[in-house]
Amino acid sequence: xxxxxxxxxxxxxxxxxxxxxxxxxxxxxxxxxxxxxxxxxxxxxxxxxxxxxxxxxxxxxxxxxxxxxxxxxxxxxxxxxxxxxxxxxxxxxxxxxxxxxxxxxxxxxxxxxxxxxxxxxxxxxxxxxxxxxxxxxxxxxxxxx
Numbered sequence: 001x002x003x004x005x006x007x008x009x010x011x012x013x014x015x016x017x018x019x020x021x022x023x024x025x026x027x028x029x030x031x032x033x034x035x036x037x038x039x040x041x042x043x044x045x046x047x048x049x050x051x052x053x054x055x056x057x058x059x060x061x062x063x064x065x066x067x068x069x070x071x072x073x074x075x076x077x078x079x080x081x082x083x084x085x086x087x088x089x090x091x092x093x094x095x096x097x098x099x100x101x102x103x104x105x106x107x108x109x110x111x112x113x114x115x116x117x118x119x120x121x122x123x124x125x126x127x128x129x130x131x132x133x134x135x136x137x138x139x140x141x142x143x144x145x
Contacts, residue, residue: 001047001048001049001054001077001080001081001082001085002047002048003045003046003047003048003085003086003089004045004046004048005043005044005045005089005093006045006046007044008033008034008037008038008042008044010044010046011030011033011034011044012030013046013053013056014030014033014056014058014072015030016053017053017054017055017056017072017074018072020074021072021074021075033058036060036069037060040060040061040062041060041061041066041097041099042058042059042060042061043057043058043059043060043089043090043093043097044056044057044058045057045086045089045090045093047073047077047082047085047086049077054073054074054077054082055071055072055073055074055077055082055083055086056070056071056072056086057070057071057072057086057087057089057090058070059090059093059094059102061094061097064099065099065101065103066093066094066097066099066101066102066103067102067103067104067105068087068090068091068094068102068103068104071083071086071087071090071113073086078112079112083112083113083116084116087116087117087120088120090102091120091143091145094145095145099145100144100145101142101143101144101145102122102142102143102145103125103140103141103142103143104117104122104140104141104142105138105139105140105141106138106139106141107135107137107138107139108137108139109137114139114141117141117143118141120143121143122141122142122143123141123142123143124139124140124141125140125141125142126140
């Protein structure tokens, strides 16, 4: 398995992975990513196993902060270090772009992500004002890099 950095031109791969994960089609996903990432520092990584994309991570910088926006891994590749590799590459990307803090959000229901973030040295963060903060399950975490 390897992690490959990709460009915004290849965001359709995210839609393919999401269809496999959620068994539903989200035709607006590519547009949503493009709108959020345009004119910002960003990183898009894909985990690839034997030519198949099995996970991805999308991160971006905004107003001096670097956000790990999404990490997703196909179910049969979970618990195999894929999310760990994607998270590390995302953290490194933020640091390499000059950000000193990396933020991520997760939910109470994603306990494996919370544990992974804690293993990487993330700490619970004060609430960051975003529209997602209306969801009581959202948990913000941060790490100094």
